[in-house]
Amino acid sequence: MTSLSTKLAALEAAGKPIQVGIIGAGKFGSMFISQSHRTTGMRLAGIADLSKERALASLKRTGFPTEQYDATFTISIEEGIKTGKTAITTDSAELIAAPGIDVILEVTGNPAAGVRHALLCCEHKKHIVMINVEADVLAGPLLARKAKEAGIIYSMAYGDQPALIAELVDWARTAGFDVVCAGKGTKHLPQYHASTPDTVWSYYGFTQEQLASGDFNPQMFNSFLDGTKSALEMAAVSNGCDLSPPTDGLRFPPCGVWDLPEVLKPESDGGQLEKKGTVEVVSCLEIDGRAVFNDLRWGVYVIIEAPGDYQKDCFKQYGLKTDSTGRYAAQYKPYHLIGLELGVSIATIMVRGEPTGQTKTFAGDVVATAKRDLKAGEVLDGEGGFMVYGKLMPAENSLAIQGLPIGLAHGIRLKRDIKKGEGLSWEDVEYSEKAQVVAVRKEMEEVFRKEFLERKSNGTNGAK
Incomplete structure (x- = not known):
């Protein structure tokens, strides 16, 4: 650069x-x-x-x-x-x-x-x-x-977290390392999934003077808080870096920068990942609301693995923060400046003639999930609103359940009641096949549904 x-x-x-x-x-x-x-x-x-x-x-x-x-x-x-x-x-x-x-x-x-x-x-x-x-x-x-x-x-x-994560992943792979996990930090607690534009500022703690500047949209900021934006960004990273989303959505484990390699390694090695080659978001808050020490709220990271004892010794010699075994190490950038x-x-x-990160495959998707019990006839209010948040899942799983993407969960009417925490499907809503955005999404689903079937028939997998 x-x-x-x-x-x-x-x-x-x-x-x-x-x-x-x-x-x-x-x-x-x-x-x-x-x-x-x-x-x-x-x-x-x-x-x-x-x-x-x-x-x-x-x-x-x-x-x-x-x-x-x-x-x-x-x-x-x-x-x-x-x-x-x-x-x-x-x-x-x-x-x-x-x-x-x-x-x-x-x-x-x-x-x-x-x-x-x-x-x-x-x-x-x-x-x-x-x-x-x-x-x-x-x-x-x-x-x-x-x-x-x-x-x-x-x-x-560049400046937005997915591109910065993609840059770290590219660095790791170019240097010959396997990527164990990649992601970012944020502020999250489990109850934030139900946050609405009416509650968002109390969670954020912005002053009235800050809000008066004109840069703060409550629904947009609520999408950051309720987990939707994190899900979208990690789907983008999955698709751009060929990494797998967690099977049951982001866990948002509390974690500071020094603990990244210990927390973000496979469960089989004492960490919290279901497997290697995935994405995750770490929270700057403990479950009880206390601040995490040395948090990564504004930053991005990648976890790499020493392929052998020689590289493991090098990690130690050059002061990398590793897990207790010395095998897993983190590289991170503490801040991002977006625009x-x-x-x-x-x-x-x-x-x-190059992009700064680019979508390569369809590995991750984000499905609209009910924040509260929803009733037939209600009109969805979209990302960051009062009704749904976005949940990350593997793209193949989303296609299998005909998941309604969070990007289309706005201005469309429900055909049936939905329970709190339930994911929505295409079958649950009224929509027009003639709308350009719907047609493009449907075209994409059909393209990748065929490709997923071909991979299975050939005995290959999608995201690593």
Whole structure:
């Protein structure tokens, strides 16, 4: 990664900066916007958001130079590129279709929008950074294939935890190590699965002053707290790194960084993993609510295994934190800066022709699970809402039960009563096969259902 800034500087010197379009001016988008004008060799050509005023507010709030954007909403994307000014539009399709745009950042968080934008990028030959993990887990295994067929790069977002985990996994495998487990830290207790937008702030502890900043969406933040976002991110890691999800969902074991190798090793060796080659999220809280010592709430990790006594001795000689046997060791990054680091993805795509993590297979899925008893006729309110949370499971298991993906559990009506803790299926809801996002998901399910059957008939497995 040491030459990225040098290559960006060369683009700047040649008068050919990378032209970036961003869809969505929320928290993540605003974080990128705040750094975009500071990055040599890169230009924020346009912002697409359903609210022009929200996009403008993001530019102002993040300190974007006033002379570098159009506050009148009158210039086109093409005019903005020519004059060096960021244009604002409500038409995401217009932004994607603009001839001068090189890379699209999909930051809406809306699964249907993410799928639509990815397909438009395929049509208009624009590279896409899929920051929308909801869309990536819902249909990414198929979208990545379509992107490859279209000759574009479909990438995870550097700075977001899945891409950073994928980087650690790639480091481990490149160095010749088997990956025992990979994942991240978060704040979680079992009762958080039932959290709603009405209870989220009391769990988080944010002040009214912080909430007044405009960056805090209660339903979005509740998806972090109730386990849905962790499930989605670990599904993305499973799909991007060919790792297995836990059979019965994430366990969220309390664990600090020094204990990672002891906790995250197989049960057969005294740890808490059902097997090697999996994903897991560790909590910064003990079950009784006490803070975990030296926690990894904001970070990511990978657990590796010494393949022999020589490597095991090297772990000890170079001070790695290992389990009691010295066999399992952890590497971790304590923090991630999400949108502030996103420029790394753009640069890597444009100067190296590589993604910063990418969906490769369909190993993990996230199924909508009832937070409370639900009644027939109720309309689901989606990720982070009052009714369902997302539970991680192996993709083959999800297909077997016709699991309803959390990304589609919004705005659709229940056909029958559902008990608290029960996973939902396609058979439980009313939906339209004509909706683009449903059609794409159904196409993906059919593709991988056939591939899973072929693997079984050939005697091979999916995720390792």
